[in-house]
Amino acid sequence: MPIRFPSLAPALAVACFSLTGCGAGDVPPVQREALPPVLAERHADWRHYGGDEGGARFVSHAQITPDNVATLQPAWTYHTGDLAPETFPDAFNSPALQVTPILARNTLYLCSPRNRVIALDPVTGEERWHYDADPALVGLYSVTCRGVAFHESPAAPSGQACAARILAGTLDGRLLALDADSGQPCRDFGESGEIDLTADLGDVRPAEYALTSAPTVVGDRVVVGAHVADLRRGGVPSGVVRAFDVHSGKQVWDWEALPPEQRVEGSYLPGTPNAWAPFSADSERGLVFIPTGNPAGDYYGGERNGRDTFGSSVVALDALTGERRWSYQTVHHDIWDYDVPSQPVLIDYPGPEGPVPALVQATKMGFLFVLNRETGEPLLPIEERPAPRGGPAPEALSPTQPWPVLPDPLHPTELTEDDMFGFLWFDRQACIKQFRSLNYAGLYTPISTEPTLVYPGFMGGSNWGSVSWDPQRKLLLANTSRVPAVIELIPRDVVEAPGFSERVELQLDTPYAVKRRPMLSPLGAPCTRPPWGVLTAIDMTTGRKAWEVPLGGTRDLAPFPLWLNLGVPNSGGSLVTASGLTFIAAATDSYLRAFATDTGEELWKARLPAGGHATPMSYTGEDGAQYVVIAASGNRMLGSRMGDAIVAFRLP
Template identity: 90%
Template sequence: MFFRFPRSALILATAGFVLTACNASDSEPTQHQLLPPQLAEKHAHWGHYGGDEGGARFVSHTQITPANVDALEPAWTYHTGDLAPESFPDPFNSPALQTTPILARDTLYLCSPRNRVIALDPLTGEERWHHDADPALTGLYSVTCRGVAFHDSGDAGTSGACAARILAGTLDGRLLALDADNGKPCEDFGDSGEIDLIADLGDVRPAEYALTSAPTIVGDRVVVGAHVADLRRGGVPSGVIRAFDVRTGEQVWDWEALPPEQRVAGSYTPGTPNAWAPFSADSARGLVFIPTGNPAGDYYGGERNGRDTFGSSVVALDALTGERRWSYQTVHRDIWDYDVPSQPLLFDYPGPDGPVPALVQATKMGFLFVLNRETGEPLLPIEERPAPGGGPAPEALSPTQPWPVLPEPLHPTELTEDDMFGFLWFDRQACIKQFRSLNYDGLFTPISTQPTLVYPGFMGGSNWGSVSWDPVRKLLLANTSRIPAVIELIPRAVVEAPGFSEPVELQLDTPYAVKRRPMLSPLGAPCNRPPWGVLTAIDMTTGKKAWEVPLGSTRDLAPFPLWLNLGVPNSGGSMVTASGLTFIAAATDSYLRAFATETGEELWKARLPAGGHATPMSYTGKDGAQYVVIAAGGNRMLGSTMGDAIVAFRLR
């Protein structure tokens, strides 16, 4: 969930207010030894949404280095043709180009916000084919598609087609299989190339069930979850996870986030936690890892009747059977919209006795949970700390919440009066007055009928861009936002009374509607002091921050000369190269940046035609050149410039 960041707020920023990087060294980044052959091969091909199936977002290509990155220039640009602003008058129904392409069979495959699946020449950006899924869009909160998946079975179907296929989801709840060579539907898959995922979910209303993340391939299984609409009603569709045979489309298993004794054979339970973020897979161990959301009821925890059991968790499922191997809950009885928003990262944890197969889950709270991916046991210490009680359903709250001791949090864990900010003195005083008036008792303050301060707010902390991992330097890279929110429960009787006209989200089937907003000053700035967005490196050998720098400037939000590197709200992710570079856009300004992975020093940036709210990817083409590719589509709710471009860079 995002909000529109006001341009007017930053026009009033004082030109003398400048933030510097924390703990960033002035030394030049050093070159590391070549990767071991097995690791180099694993990360040579960007064949999955997150680079590899474990979401490392790391490439072994080393042609672009800290020494020559300033010679990068645009190689080609492709326009999806999907913008059409006149088709999206409501900012809550706006296109968001957030796709990360994958490379297979010497072709780039991607999707546009309105589910055009596209194949491009990786050297020129020339379109080879596209398939328009033409989804129904009415009532959608956001129109986006973040990626597609590729499967090569090695054998063609009865028509001689679809030996290799692209799997893609749609915004109206379908799963497609397309011939990777020409984009035509694979007739042997489901019903003439598609599966209706809504058909057996019961009462599904328009815009309640949409696939925004790339499907996950594990062997011959394609595994999918879905975005289920928040804050509408308790009877929204089940968040069931399902696996299908990648050739025939036959369903082979399902898993619903309920205790086994509450499962009802042959049907699905409305309102169970969904999983809208990308999944990760460990093919060697036959596991798929699911980041789950919270159950329906959202900001009200009463009457959930066990649907919290696997909410806001990371869950390991057997890829062949769907059996739950283990699960770890990152928030107990979540009433803060702290659903797990990002792809779990699979990596080898550098333990004292050698590498350990591990998983790290980034959350909206800014916590990193580091777990053994075979057992789910913590590899770094996590404490159960007391949590405040209260609110309209205190009996439904957990008395404790999990709190990682290490790694260090990516986001501040509290907000104080001293943290209040304003562009001018009266602006700050208004924020202080607002802070004093709010219900606030730390990170897990129960949502109340009194305006309640929630920090991090509903956009995080971390969000769907996830984190990236440098296996050479043992550094984890994470971008986060720092925007507080104010949330209030409005009794149903008040909402239904004659004359009530405040904008609320209805949250039907509970006693309360919900009113939400970012905590802003009278001049429109976030009430907490900058940075409002940062890029952080965590040294995973110690769990400590190696460095942290503000991410993004006020350019494109304020006029010259008020272009300040304050760090701004961001949406998207990073990509790391073996040569020691971290590429990221994500911020509200229209830049793609390269940082020195070891130090956090900004080494290069290039203007994009729109906000780059996506994750970059990289590959080496048949011409021998290394390319860096990113989608630049903007985000209306963050206030960044809109567009429909896929942009590739290479050394001149």
């Protein structure tokens, strides 16, 4: 059951007020280093979902600068056609165009929510070809595709079909290989150009197994996980990660998130943690990095029997063999839906004795885990701190949880009565009363049969948009939301009793169903003081916040003149450029913004045709102009305006 945020219009209509947020202030310029030639070359193209294979979301293109960004204007717009209601007759959630295109062979490649794979001219936006995968959509609540992957065979004869190919996943669990020049299926791959990833998974029911993130190409391997439906039943398909030969489609290896002694050769165990978020890779070291979710039974931790050993973790696998090199668990025995939601970002950590190959993992808790990329050892201190006890299965809880001391948390780590907010006195008093009634003992409060306050909520903190990395300024850019949630376990006998009519998520094969909602005031606003969404820069030389500003305003959530820059819930990611700009949409107000990376000052914004809940990308076209491209389709759960556009901007 999707959770929807109501319009803020009723709340804002009764009170228009001024708030002092955490603005950019007088922030001293950050020291910038010259970009080494090898880094400049690595970040000149956008051949991977996250820009480079390590997900830095950084480009060396510097034609658009803080001095001229104010003149940026639309260059072209392409519509995918996926918004039409007849396109989704059986889906109970609307499509979400969350894609970040890639650029290869002077062509933009992307996918639409219903798995139309599309090739565009990067200068004009004209369609060169499209392929309709026509997936089954019945019962889906996550109708999206965030990206595709590219592979090229340098040794292939010129003009050979599928010498360059696009790899794409589908919402009904298939992996496709298409000719990059024509869009036709590569007949040598799997069965006539596709692999049915559900064939070996046993009992797979409609809408339980979908590929929403881009595949990851490492050498001649294409590595995929999948989004396995939450909160349905304990017997959902395994979350196994698999690698296939990029030419033939033959499976090369598999890795299931289980202790080795629990693995059974030739079969997969239902309900194991999946890996739905994008992966990252280090071709030089032969590693692929996997962010994992939690096992089935999501909000109930009993009876997992070891299935959460590698849940809510980042795992480094050997790209050739699938062997686990190391793993680090960000939440022990996760019962809060704090699955690792985003692509691990590979950076050169500025250590006291020189750069160290590192990985930064952003989490829903708002923590950043900074690990040695080769060993998994923390590069910044992480403590095991005592965690609250209780809930219906206390024996399944961990007595401690990992807590990074540095970098500074992106999200508040506790909530108090003083943090309660309301637009009017009675509105705040209602939030205070609600706060006092809830089961809450801080971060990691066990989910209970009493309504339990969870903060950060199930959206995060950070989510699938991940973070971006400026290697010159040593700044990490992160957008986060701050909306608490209320979660309650409902005993099975209550749910199955005659006359029970509440809307719950069944979580079958456990003793409890689940009821959850955002914690809102009577007037429809989050019960916490704004900002409800922020953009933060972390100085990685110190681990401290360099600056933090509210992200987004209430436009599209409230009528004029009640458009206030409060910072709003957001979904998507950021892009940083060598010239010193951070581009981000993500917020509910349908704007693409440019901030000064050094200071957080907003320098430019442009209205989008719909909410830009995606991550922008950038490139230089054959006409010599630098382009910034963003998908804009809105998100009905966040209340933003709906659309189906890919929009490109350039200087006049």
